[in-house]
Amino acid sequence: MDQIIAGFADALTITNIVLVFAGVLLGQVFGAIPGLSALTAIAIAVPLTYYLPPVGALGFLVGINKGGTVGGAVSAILMNTPGSPEAAATAFDGHPLAKQGKPLKALKIALYSSVSGDTFSDLVLILVAAPLAAFAIRMGPPEIMSVVILALTVIAGLVGLSMLKGLIAAAFGMLLSTVGLDPEAASDRFVFGIAELMDGIPIAAVGIGVLAMGEVLHQIKLHSRGTDDTHLPLASKNRADRRISLAEFRSCIRTILRSAAIGTGIGAIPGIGSSAAAFIGYEAAKRASDKPESFGKGNIEGVAAVEAANSAVVGSNFIPLLALGIPGNVAAALILGAFVVHGITPGPHLMEEQGQLIYGLFGAMIIGNICNFLIGNAGLRFFVMVTHVPANIIFPATGLLCLTGAFLAGGSFAMLLVTGFALLGYILRKLDFSFVTFIIGFVLGPMFELSFRQTVILADGELAYLLDRPIALSVLGLATVVVIKVLLTLKSRA
Amino acid sequence: MTQRKLEAAIGLFLALLSAAFYWLVIPVYAPGSMFAETPPDLLPKACTVLIGALGGLMFLHRAFFEAEDGAAPAISLLDLRQMAVIVACFAAAILAMRLAGYIAGGAMLVAALMVYMRTRSLLRIAVTAGLTPLLLYGLFELLLGVPLP
Amino acid sequence: MRNSNIMGRLAAKAACLISAAALTFSAPAAMADYPEEPIKIVVGFGAGGGADTLSRLVAKALERELGQPVVIENKPGGGGIVAATGLMRAEPDGYTIGMAVDSTFSLAPLFGGQVKYGVGDFDYLTTVASLQNAIVTSGDAPFATWDELMDHAKAGNKVSFASLSPATKMMMQYIANRDGVDLKIVPVKGGKEAMKEVLGGHMQIGWSAGAHQAYLKNEGVKVLASAGTQRLGLSPDVPTLLEMGYDFGVDGYFMFFAPKGIPADRLQQLTDALYKAAADPEVAKLAQQKMGFPNVVLTPQETTDEVLRMVGVYENLMAAAAGK
Numbered sequence: 006m007d008q009i010i011a012g013f014a015d016a017l018t019i020t021n022i023v024l025v026f027a028g029v030l031l032g033q034v035f036g037a038i039p040g041l042s043a044l045t046a047i048a049i050a051v052p053l054t055y056y057l058p059p060v061g062a063l064g065f066l067v068g069i070n071k072g073g074t075v076g077g078a079v080s081a082i083l084m085n086t087p088g089s090p091e092a093a094a095t096a097f098d099g100h101p102l103a104k105q106g107k108p109l110k111a112l113k114i115a116l117y118s119s120v121s122g123d124t125f126s127d128l129v130l131i132l133v134a135a136p137l138a139a140f141a142i143r144m145g146p147p148e149i150m151s152v153v154i155l156a157l158t159v160i161a162g163l164v165g166l167s168m169l170k171g172l173i174a175a176a177f178g179m180l181l182s183t184v185g186l187d188p189e190a191a192s193d194r195f196v197f198g199i200a201e202l203m204d205g206i207p208i209a210a211v212g213i214g215v216l217a218m219g220e221v222l223h224q225i226k227l228h229s230r231g232t233d234d235t236h237l238p239l240a241s242k243n244r245a246d247r248r249i250s251l252a253e254f255r256s257c258i259r260t261i262l263r264s265a266a267i268g269t270g271i272g273a274i275p276g277i278g279s280s281a282a283a284f285i286g287y288e289a290a291k292r293a294s295d296k297p298e299s300f301g302k303g304n305i306e307g308v309a310a311v312e313a314a315n316s317a318v319v320g321s322n323f324i325p326l327l328a329l330g331i332p333g334n335v336a337a338a339l340i341l342g343a344f345v346v347h348g349i350t351p352g353p354h355l356m357e358e359q360g361q362l363i364y365g366l367f368g369a370m371i372i373g374n375i376c377n378f379l380i381g382n383a384g385l386r387f388f389v390m391v392t393h394v395p396a397n398i399i400f401p402a403t404g405l406l407c408l409t410g411a412f413l414a415g416g417s418f419a420m421l422l423v424t425g426f427a428l429l430g431y432i433l434r435k436l437d438f439s440f441v442t443f444i445i446g447f448v449l450g451p452m453f454e455l456s457f458r459q460t461v462i463l464a465d466g467e468l469a470y471l472l473d474r475p476i477a478l479s480v481l482g483l484a485t486v487v488v489i490k491v492l493l494t495l496k497s498r499a
Numbered sequence: 500m501t502q503r504k505l506e507a508a509i510g511l512f513l514a515l516l517s518a519a520f521y522w523l524v525i526p527v528y529a530p531g532s533m534f535a536e537t538p539p540d541l542l543p544k545a546c547t548v549l550i551g552a553l554g555g556l557m558f559l560h561r562a563f564f565e566a567e568d569g570a571a572p573a574i575s576l577l578d579l580r581q582m583a584v585i586v587a588c589f590a591a592a593i594l595a596m597r598l599a600g601y602i603a604g605g606a607m608l609v610a611a612l613m614v615y616m617r618t619r620s621l622l623r624i625a626v627t628a629g630l631t632p633l634l635l636y637g638l639f640e641l642l643l644g645v646p647l648p
Numbered sequence: 649m650r651n652s653n654i655m656g657r658l659a660a661k662a663a664c665l666i667s668a669a670a671l672t673f674s675a676p677a678a679m680a681d682y683p684e685e686p687i688k689i690v691v692g693f694g695a696g697g698g699a700d701t702l703s704r705l706v707a708k709a710l711e712r713e714l715g716q717p718v719v720i721e722n723k724p725g726g727g728g729i730v731a732a733t734g735l736m737r738a739e740p741d742g743y744t745i746g747m748a749v750d751s752t753f754s755l756a757p758l759f760g761g762q763v764k765y766g767v768g769d770f771d772y773l774t775t776v777a778s779l780q781n782a783i784v785t786s787g788d789a790p791f792a793t794w795d796e797l798m799d800h801a802k803a804g805n806k807v808s809f810a811s812l813s814p815a816t817k818m819m820m821q822y823i824a825n826r827d828g829v830d831l832k833i834v835p836v837k838g839g840k841e842a843m844k845e846v847l848g849g850h851m852q853i854g855w856s857a858g859a860h861q862a863y864l865k866n867e868g869v870k871v872l873a874s875a876g877t878q879r880l881g882l883s884p885d886v887p888t889l890l891e892m893g894y895d896f897g898v899d900g901y902f903m904f905f906a907p908k909g910i911p912a913d914r915l916q917q918l919t920d921a922l923y924k925a926a927a928d929p930e931v932a933k934l935a936q937q938k939m940g941f942p943n944v945v946l947t948p949q950e951t952t953d954e955v956l957r958m959v960g961v962y963e964n965l966m967a968a969a970a971g972k
Binding site: 049053169170173176177179180183187189190194196197222226228229230233396397400402404405409413417421427431432435436437450454457461462 | 506509510513524528529530532534535536537539540542543546547549550553554556557560573574578581582585586589590592593596597605608609610612613615616617618619623627628631632635639643645647648
């Protein structure tokens with residue numbers, strides 16, 4: 006108990022609050038700028054934190070991570086340029102809302118759901134980290150494989166107008182994800198003698214290119230007739246379109262809680278990540294809704310489902326990180342590096358050895374959520390001004406931002422890649438091949454392949470191995486149910 | 500040319516491309532390996548077969564089973580030509596960044612794209628093209644110490 | 649043997665320092681013009697990771713030594729291959745050096761393909777830390793020592809092994825072939841993943857380059873063997889593979905390198921400064937106490953010898969794998 010109080014007291018010093026605040030601000034800004042992301046910010050910030058006190062340093066990084074979850078929704082909603090795969094689904098309903106003149110409404114529901122989802126998973130982390138971690142470690146290769154398969158089945162629900170084209174895009178994404186060294190034999194796959202391709206096509210290049218810069222190309226071409234118009238209609242002055250009423254928020258609570266639970270669960274399992282959580286959350290909300298046809302046309306529940314799910318991952322990623330020392334995704338891995346620099350070795354004994362520091366971190370997380378809400382609320386008004394900037398300023402500038410973001414993530418070579426993928430994104434958009442299923446295939450492909458191949462080796466040709474894994478079997482069963490349901494209710498054309 | 504015919508052509512193209520990829524590219528650039536339990540070329544091959552099969556289906560469906568609705572194709576040669584110009588701007592900017600540094604290359608890109616969008620006010624072009632790369636340079640290179648090209 | 653090795657290193661360090669001092673006094677004019685620009689360190693791994701962290705700390709110390717800013721540029725990819733390929737083409741003027749691991753130079757060129765450099769294309773300047781290579785198992789495994797593991801495996805049980813890289817796979821395959829046992833060698837994506845699989849009981853043994861050290865308390869993991877040439881600092885009772893009769897040991901170093909052809913006096917000045925920077929107390933503290941990697945700083949000669957030794961080790965392992 007003393008530790009808890011001392012820990013929270015550590016967190017509540019002015020320096021720490023300022024650092025957390027600065028982190029959240031940085032995260033929101035980086036997240037909101039198309040082409041940049043919270044991940045870029047964390048990678049840049051880790052070396053800067055070496056000279057800060059431990060709680061402050063970690064609070065700063067956690068703040069960036071949290072701010073990124075809120076900021077990521079901004080460019081997705083306002084410009085239809087999600088900078089990373091996990092925000093792609095935010096644009097489904099968020100951008101239509103902005104086009105209807107309700108950008109503030111969309112941004113607000115995104116903010117509220119994001120902070121709610123994040124807070125939910127932080128509470129889970131603080132209260133039940135240990136048992137959840139014990140559960141998470143039971144998730145071996147077959148379990149990971151089945152969760153990834155479940156996530157892949159949501160492709161079927163997102164194919165867009167044509168099932169054939171959606172599946173082609175997904176298979177193409179997965180094919181591109183095999184570029185690089187084979188995970189098992191280390192033999193080349195489509196490297197073509199280019200050393201930069203050995204680790205595969207960087208996910209940032211594909212995300213920024215197809216999702217954000219593809220839209221930039223589209224808009225530049227669209228506005229090439231020489232007007233000084235903005236790309237969105239002017240925001241509605243109607244008060245109801247600028248806010249989320251209590252009734253509206255209440256109608257979203259079920260969705261937010263469902264998505265928060267999905268995100269927390271997926272975040273606790275190392276190695277799956279927020280993109281899968283976002284898409285599964287969206288699909289689950291659509292399935293549970295009594296008017297699923299309104300999804301994709303500007304339903305606030307759609308925004309809420311995605312934002313609550315991908316933000317919940319951020320908190321629960323710390324469950325395996327703190328309890329086992331195993332980072333759940335790249336951001337968590339970078340933060341783990343910072344832990345180590347500050348002399349904290351996350352692992353099973355962290356609580357006994359560094360209890361005070363961990364409660365300090367928890368305190369910082371809660372402060373982070375409050376800052377996220379406050380800064381987000383104030384910032385929305387600022388971000389929404391983007392919609393008043395003429396298209397012939399904002400899209401050229403965004404184009405440069407995308408190039409810069411790609412360079413920060415992967416050097417000069419990534420700038421070339423991102424341009425190529427932007428062109429691909431444009432063509433996919435134009436021909437109505439779902440770029441979303443393409444991204445899902447690309448993001449989940451390597452996870453699927455690795456866990457599948459690990460399972461094959463471990464099973465050693467015996468089916469009994471799989472029959473011995475009840476969790477894997479039940480998740481696979483669920484995936485089968487989803488596929489059958491989709492096939493039965495197939496509405497999209499061939 | 501209508502959208503239906505265009506899609507039929509794309510389907511056929513994807514089917515043929517997949518076949519070529521399967522037999523010509525994969526064996527050379529993603530060879531199998533004796534050191535792996537699961538062949539490294541399994542997933543690439545599976546994806547290629549899937550794309551080819553779906554492309555073939557798309558061709559058959561669009562060519563023979565779908566009624567012609569006369570819709571204009573979603574993408575035209577003009578679209579592609581315009582896109583080539585835009586992409587060329589980006590490619591030139593990347594080259595310029597290498598040769599003349601980030602600020603010059605970035606300013607060139609923004610200015611070129613603004614001109615392409617027929618921005619009339621020269622002042623606006625100058626200010627936007629000058630400020631954007633300078634701001635980014637200031638933020639990353641000077642403030643955060645991250646090198647830009 | 650261990651003692652003499654350490655003594656040897658100390659002697660070499662002393663020699664290096666003396667020669668550095670001698671050079672500084674004897675020829676100040678020749679060196680006055682270097683360095684007059686910032687120095688760039690190209691790190692072969694992403695920002696925020698262990699190699700990056702070490703490089704940045706060394707860079708700080710190097711700034712003090714050379715009186716010029718030292719900037720870090722991350723060029724991740726292929727375990728240092730992308731950075732090394734870039735460095736090979738860099739101007740050998742002493743203003744661009746690289747940081748990677750020893751296998752970037754000893755192992756990667758043997759695999760061929762897109763690796764376009766050879767072990768002789770670089771000068772190896774100094775190491776900064778050594779990995780803690782070990783083969784580990786979980787605390788509740790049915791075997792507690794290497795011999796028990798081998799008995800378990802020889803009794804017909806196919807033991808599953810979490811493999812971090814082609815190199816660790818090759819080494820385990822070599823051991824399995826030599827002892828006539830069957831292993832399931834499962835690729836995983838890094839040391840932390842391997843720990844997860846071993847702790848969760850999904851795989852029975854795993855390779856660790858040091859990630860296991862956090863789990864040693866309360867026997868969360870047990871070390872079965874040290875895979876380096878010496879016993880591990882935190883597990884001094886566990887024998888090395890060499891001691892148990894296997895003919896290889898891999899230490900693994902984070903190390904600095906430069907393109908061949910830097911003028912001799914500059915190279916000398918640079919290596920001396922780098923040597924001191926790598927041994928800086930702050931670097932040592934971070935590496936040793938926080939990251940759990942001993943701050944082993946080798947002289948250029950020792951570093952080069954180590955890389956060349958590893959070329960031999962990997963060539964043998966590969967020949968054995970190909971000839972089976």
